[in-house]
Amino acid sequence: MNKTRVEFFSDGVFAIAITLLVLEIKVPESGNIATGLLNLWPSYLAYAVSFIVIGAIWINHHAMFDWIARIDHQLLLLNTFHLLFIAFLPFPTAVLAEAFHTSSGRDIATAFYAGTLTVIGVLVNAMWWHAASRRELLHEAVSPELARAIGKRFLLGPAGYSLATILAFVNPWLSIAMFIGLNVYFLWPRRPEVVARKSRAPRKSRT
Amino acid sequence: MNKTRVEFFSDGVFAIAITLLVLEIKVPESGNIATGLLNLWPSYLAYAVSFIVIGAIWINHHAMFDWIARIDHQLLLLNTFHLLFIAFLPFPTAVLAEAFHTSSGRDIATAFYAGTLTVIGVLVNAMWWHAASRRELLHEAVSPELARAIGKRFLLGPAGYSLATILAFVNPWLSIAMFIGLNVYFLWPRRPEVVARKSRAPRKSRT
Amino acid sequence: MNKTRVEFFSDGVFAIAITLLVLEIKVPESGNIATGLLNLWPSYLAYAVSFIVIGAIWINHHAMFDWIARIDHQLLLLNTFHLLFIAFLPFPTAVLAEAFHTSSGRDIATAFYAGTLTVIGVLVNAMWWHAASRRELLHEAVSPELARAIGKRFLLGPAGYSLATILAFVNPWLSIAMFIGLNVYFLWPRRPEVVARKSRAPRKSRT
Amino acid sequence: MNKTRVEFFSDGVFAIAITLLVLEIKVPESGNIATGLLNLWPSYLAYAVSFIVIGAIWINHHAMFDWIARIDHQLLLLNTFHLLFIAFLPFPTAVLAEAFHTSSGRDIATAFYAGTLTVIGVLVNAMWWHAASRRELLHEAVSPELARAIGKRFLLGPAGYSLATILAFVNPWLSIAMFIGLNVYFLWPRRPEVVARKSRAPRKSRT
Numbered sequence: 001m002n003k004t005r006v007e008f009f010s011d012g013v014f015a016i017a018i019t020l021l022v023l024e025i026k027v028p029e030s031g032n033i034a035t036g037l038l039n040l041w042p043s044y045l046a047y048a049v050s051f052i053v054i055g056a057i058w059i060n061h062h063a064m065f066d067w068i069a070r071i072d073h074q075l076l077l078l079n080t081f082h083l084l085f086i087a088f089l090p091f092p093t094a095v096l097a098e099a100f101h102t103s104s105g106r107d108i109a110t111a112f113y114a115g116t117l118t119v120i121g122v123l124v125n126a127m128w129w130h131a132a133s134r135r136e137l138l139h140e141a142v143s144p145e146l147a148r149a150i151g152k153r154f155l156l157g158p159a160g161y162s163l164a165t166i167l168a169f170v171n172p173w174l175s176i177a178m179f180i181g182l183n184v185y186f187l188w189p190r191r192p193e194v195v196a197r198k199s200r201a202p203r204k205s206r207t
Numbered sequence: 208m209n210k211t212r213v214e215f216f217s218d219g220v221f222a223i224a225i226t227l228l229v230l231e232i233k234v235p236e237s238g239n240i241a242t243g244l245l246n247l248w249p250s251y252l253a254y255a256v257s258f259i260v261i262g263a264i265w266i267n268h269h270a271m272f273d274w275i276a277r278i279d280h281q282l283l284l285l286n287t288f289h290l291l292f293i294a295f296l297p298f299p300t301a302v303l304a305e306a307f308h309t310s311s312g313r314d315i316a317t318a319f320y321a322g323t324l325t326v327i328g329v330l331v332n333a334m335w336w337h338a339a340s341r342r343e344l345l346h347e348a349v350s351p352e353l354a355r356a357i358g359k360r361f362l363l364g365p366a367g368y369s370l371a372t373i374l375a376f377v378n379p380w381l382s383i384a385m386f387i388g389l390n391v392y393f394l395w396p397r398r399p400e401v402v403a404r405k406s407r408a409p410r411k412s413r414t
Numbered sequence: 415m416n417k418t419r420v421e422f423f424s425d426g427v428f429a430i431a432i433t434l435l436v437l438e439i440k441v442p443e444s445g446n447i448a449t450g451l452l453n454l455w456p457s458y459l460a461y462a463v464s465f466i467v468i469g470a471i472w473i474n475h476h477a478m479f480d481w482i483a484r485i486d487h488q489l490l491l492l493n494t495f496h497l498l499f500i501a502f503l504p505f506p507t508a509v510l511a512e513a514f515h516t517s518s519g520r521d522i523a524t525a526f527y528a529g530t531l532t533v534i535g536v537l538v539n540a541m542w543w544h545a546a547s548r549r550e551l552l553h554e555a556v557s558p559e560l561a562r563a564i565g566k567r568f569l570l571g572p573a574g575y576s577l578a579t580i581l582a583f584v585n586p587w588l589s590i591a592m593f594i595g596l597n598v599y600f601l602w603p604r605r606p607e608v609v610a611r612k613s614r615a616p617r618k619s620r621t
Numbered sequence: 622m623n624k625t626r627v628e629f630f631s632d633g634v635f636a637i638a639i640t641l642l643v644l645e646i647k648v649p650e651s652g653n654i655a656t657g658l659l660n661l662w663p664s665y666l667a668y669a670v671s672f673i674v675i676g677a678i679w680i681n682h683h684a685m686f687d688w689i690a691r692i693d694h695q696l697l698l699l700n701t702f703h704l705l706f707i708a709f710l711p712f713p714t715a716v717l718a719e720a721f722h723t724s725s726g727r728d729i730a731t732a733f734y735a736g737t738l739t740v741i742g743v744l745v746n747a748m749w750w751h752a753a754s755r756r757e758l759l760h761e762a763v764s765p766e767l768a769r770a771i772g773k774r775f776l777l778g779p780a781g782y783s784l785a786t787i788l789a790f791v792n793p794w795l796s797i798a799m800f801i802g803l804n805v806y807f808l809w810p811r812r813p814e815v816v817a818r819k820s821r822a823p824r825k826s827r828t
Contacts, residue, residue, distance in 0.1 A: 005218065005269060011626065012222030014244030015633030019708045020226065021643065027715045032727030037716070037733060040279060048705065055701045062626060080262045084255065085259060087226045094234045121260070187698060212425065212476060219429030227433065287469045291462065294433045301441045302451070312447030319451060394474060419632065419683060426636030434640065491808060494676045498669065501640045508648045509658070519654030525657060 003071050006079060009079055009118045013083045017090060021050050024094040050093040054191030055164060056186040057086065057120065060154075064124075067150065068131050075130055079202040082123040085116060091166030092116045108174045111168035117179055128154050159184065210278050213286060221265040224297060228257050231301040249307030257300040260368060263393040264293065264327065267292065271331075275338050276346045282337055289330040291321060299323045307337075317382045318375035321368055323385055328364030335361050342357045364389065417485050420493060427497045428472040431504060432573035435464050438508040463594060470600040471534065473567075478538075481564065482545050483553045490542055495539040503603055506530045512561030524589045528575055533566060535571030542568050558612040567621065571596070624692050627700060632664040634704045635679040638711060642671050645715040663721030670801060677807040678741065681775075685745075688771065689752050690760045696751055703744040706737060711738045713717065731796045732789035735782055738800055742778030749775050778803070 025043040028036025068075075092113040099109030131137045132147040142150075160182045168175040232250040235243025242343040275282075299320040306316030321355045349357075367389045375382040439457040439507075442450025506527040513523030529564045547560040556564075574596045582589040646664040649657025689696075720730030741818040752758045753768040763771075781803045789796040 002269070002273070005214070007626070008215075008629075009218055009265065010220055011630055012219060012633060013226050015630055016223055016226040016637055017229075018704075019634050019637040020230065022638075022708055022711050023230065023641065023644065027712075027719045027736045030723070033716075033720060033729050037729070047709070052701075053706070055705075058630065059697065059701075060261075062623070066623070073395060076266065080266075080394075083225075086257045086264075087229055087258070088254070090229050091232045091234075095240075098234045099240060102237070108240050135267070187701075188694060194640045209476070209480070212421070215422075216425055216429055216472065220433050223430055223433040224436075227437065230437065280602060283473065287466075287473075287601075290432075291465045291469075294436055294465070298438050298439045298441075302447075305441045306447060309444070310429070315447050315451070405480060415686070416683070419628070420628075423632055423679065424638055426633060427640050430640040431643075434644065437644065487809060490680065494673075494680075494808075495637075498672045498676075501643055501672070502668070504643050505646045505648075509654075515656060516651070522654050522658070541702055577750045 003065070003068070006071055006076060007065055008059060010079060010083060013087055014054060014061070017087050017166075018051055018054045018058075020090050021047050021054075021070060024090060024097065032184055043097040045100070046093045046097035049096075049176070049183075050089055052180070052187070053117065053183050054086065054089060056183040057124070058123070060186055064128060064131075067142050067147075068137055070137050070141075072134065072137060073170050075137065076125060078127045078130060082120065082127060085120045085123065089116060105200075106172040107169050110172040114165040114168055114175055118158050118161040118165055121154075121159075121197055122162050124157060125151070125154050154183060157186070209282070210272070210275070213278055213283060213407070214272055217268060217286060218265075218368075220294055221261060221268070224294050225258055225261045225265075227297050228254050228261075228300060231304060234386060246308075250304040252307070253300045253304035256303075256383070256390075257296055259387070260324065260390050260393070261293065261296060263390040267393055271335060271338075272351050274346055275344055277344050279341065282334060282397060285330060285334045285337060289327065289334065292327045292330065296323060303305060313379040314376050314393065318372050318378040321372040321375055321382055321386055325365055325368040325372055328366075328368050329359075332358070332361050333362060342398075364393070417479070417482070420485055420490060421479055423494060424475060424497060425472075427501055428457050428468060428475070430514050431466055431470045431501050432472075435468075435507060438504060438511065441549070459513035459514070460507045463510075463590070463597075464503055466530065466594070466601070467597050468503060469501065470597040474600055478545075478564075479501060480541060481553055481556050481561075482551055484551050486548065486551060489551065492537060492541045492544060496534065496541065499534045499537065502515070503530060509614040514568070518588040521583050524586040525579050527583055527594050528579040528589055528593055530576040532572055532579055535568075535573075535575050536597075538571060539565070624686070624689070627692055627697060628686055631682060631700060631704060633825070634681075635682070636707050637673060639672055639675045639679075641711050642668050642675075642714055645711060645718060660722075664718040666721070667714045667718035670717075670797070673801070673808070674738065674804050675707065675710060681745070681807055685749060685752075685771075688760055688763050689758055689770075691758050693755065693758060694760065696748060699744060699748045700750060701742065703748060705807040706741045706744065709737060713736055721767075727793040728790050731793040732786050735786040735789055735796055735800055739779050739782040742775075742780075742782050743779060746772070746775050768791055778807070789820055 025047060027042060028040065043111055071079075092109075096109045096113045100105045109155075130150060138147065152159075161179060164175045164178040167178060232254060237243075237248065278286075299316075302316045303320050306313045333356055339358060345354065368386060371382045371385040371389075371397065374385060417496065437462060439454060442454065444450075487495075506523075510523045510527045515519045542565055546565060575593060578589045578592040578596075581592060646661065646668060649661065651657075663800045667745040692700075705789045713730075717730045720727045750771055753772060757767065782800060785803075788799060
């Protein structure tokens with residue numbers, strides 16, 4: 001399987017999922033329009049959170065594929081399952097917004113959202129573990145230490161998200177704050193100095 | 208017609224159709240949110256099945272286009288009709304989910320879904336038969352024996368799906384199990400050893 | 415403006431518009447599912463017609479851009495207005511299906527649909543006239559005679575569609591048959607022998 | 622981060638957002654279809670306005686990225702936030718159409734729309750200021766004077782849109798006329814002579 005087309009297809013799914021989010025925000029039916037627009041704050045919040053979440057996952061997906069030189073069939077399958085949950089995200093987003101609108105079931109809606117993120121996080125790790133375990137899939141510039149450092153960073157995802165899933169039953173806002181925080185962190189995908197420096201060579205050669 | 212742009216357009220339709228599937232899952236109206244989310248299992252199942260189905264067809268579409276060197280006008284038209292049914296899939300998916308929600312018409316909904324897959328399978332075969340019958344459309348590395356081996360494998364699709372369409376009236380679950388099984392099989396697009404080995408050369412030359 | 419990115423953006427709009435068509439087909443509410451699915455025939459017909467229409471326009475858009483070497487600002491604007499009506503097509507499609515469902519206003523719905531196609535046809539011609547009038551925008555291999563031959567062929571579109579718009583008030587089915595016929599004709603974008611032969615060179619150089 | 626993939630992802634979001642606009646136009650329920658279609662004029666207007674707005678922003682996004690040679694992480698984040706509001710535009714569009722349908726809250730709906738454009742304009746400027754302040758992000762052919770000239774032109778956006786936001790409370794039509802005018806102006810992205818001439822070199826080298 002051609003790496004470029006897998007990236008292209010994945011980018012397409014990311015771009016479509018992120019843009020479909022807006023369809024879940026419904027125009028206020030009637031009554032005062034100002035109040036109606038203000039009352040939609042849970043939808044705006046859910047929209048912004050999911051946009052940042054999908055954006056952060058997309059940025060990290062890119063960073064990962066910059067270190068990957070070849071795609072084998074297992075990686076393709078893992079990537080497909082990963083996209084299955086990315087494309088699913090507009091639904092937990094709508095559930096989250098609805099629960100905060102009606103002020104009922106906020107704990108379950110938040111746990112449902114964080115649970116979906118946990119599955120995505122696990123699949124991201126599975127992709128990296130698989131690629132790192134078969135050295136020929138990675139760029140030569142990625143040393144075993146670098147591969148481990150990257151892997152450790154990715155572990156933060158499922159660890160943090162599963163904690164957020166549990167936290168949702170204690171306090172939904174705490175849980176939301178937690179996965180926002182995690183994604184703001186992930187928006188900086190190459191923070192580890194060693195990663196940024198060592199991976200420069202393969203990335204350039206990709207253009 | 209430029210092969211790259213046909214692939215690009217096809218990839219776009221695949222990526223959009225697969226991502227639109229989520230729009231058919233509706234947020235539970237009211238009442239207990241946990242029960243509401245659990246009661247949506249037919250939607251989740253239909254979503255996952257269709258995601259895997261479209262994913263498997265996309266992977267095989269790629270594999271086929273890796274063996275194809277040139278696109279003539281008939282192939283372009285066959286591909287367009289093929290995409291017409293791919294883009295249609297979110298509808299039988301929604302019908303399937305609805306039938307299992309309301310527990311009525313499950314046989315017809317399943318047959319409708321499997322019937323759509325049968326048409327897709329027939330069109331995939333028509334594309335390959337056409338390409339294989341005009342040797343100049345295939346890569347030189349694809350020998351007549353290889354072309355026949357690939358063609359045989361593609362035949363499994365419409366054969367299995369039409370059987371699943373009939374089975375739907377015996378037992379919908381059996382039918383669903385059958386087309387899930389077929390697609391899990393198709394997720395490994397190049398299983399025949401001879402295919403994997405012989406097609407390596409043209410695939411590399413594509414990048 | 416970079417030609418490749420304009421093509422890419424246009425292809426994206428075509429692919430999304432063609433795939434969104436399915437969202438207009440609504441799952442039958444209740445009652446007998448077989449009857450429900452059969453009663454949806456106007457939606458299936460409208461879906462298939464619009465899929466073929468958008469597919470045919472896309473194929474011709476490609477053919478046109480194969481003859482175009484450079485894009486100036488007017489061409490970019492004309493292309494954007496052209497896309498405005500392509501992306502609009504799912505709406506007349508839904509109106510057409512609805513009118514045939516309820517058996518009321520079929521003449522107006524058909525005229526509305528054919529009228530939208532007329533506007534698209536006019537804009538396609540405007541694009542070609544503009545490109546042909548500024549020789550530096552075309553590939554050198556496109557001779558003035560070839561440019562005229564292509565232009566004549568494109569004229570068929572608005573001529574036929576405006577006739578179909580008027581015919582809708584005589585007999586909607588006649589009108590529909592007419593624009594289906596036109597698009598089946600346009601699915602073969604390079605029929606004029608002279609076009610196919612002469613344009614081969616620039617097309618190859620594009621890859 | 623690879624510049625090409627950021628452009629690709631951005632183009633995808635633009636193409637999807639612009640094509641989703643049509644989903645906000647709902648088929649008239651019943652009664653006279655001619656009257657129903659005519660009564661939808663606010664939806665057509667909102668659709669056309671947003672199509673031109675997103676088209677103009679897309680064209681300018683391209684022009685900007687033609688002058689940018691490299692993307693650093695801050696620029697990537699600014700671009701992501703910029704896309705967050707682009708993908709949001711179908712919602713204010715629907716709100717605007719609804720307000721003019723029901724003839725209530727037109728001032729607030731228009732201000733909401735113009736306010737969203739103001740935020741987009743601010744983010745466009747932030748992107749350019751950031752790129753211009755780090756010379757290594759720009760093409761060498763972009764002189765400091767050219768960078769300033771481009772920056773000045775971009776300033777028109779938030780200035781004009783924020784004025785339109787205030788004007789909405791005086792007269793919604795005046796406000797709409799204003800942001801239509803601004804976008805028609807922005808549809809010609811390289812008007813300043815100096816810009817068009819000097820940037821030719823880097824643009825060509827991009828293909």
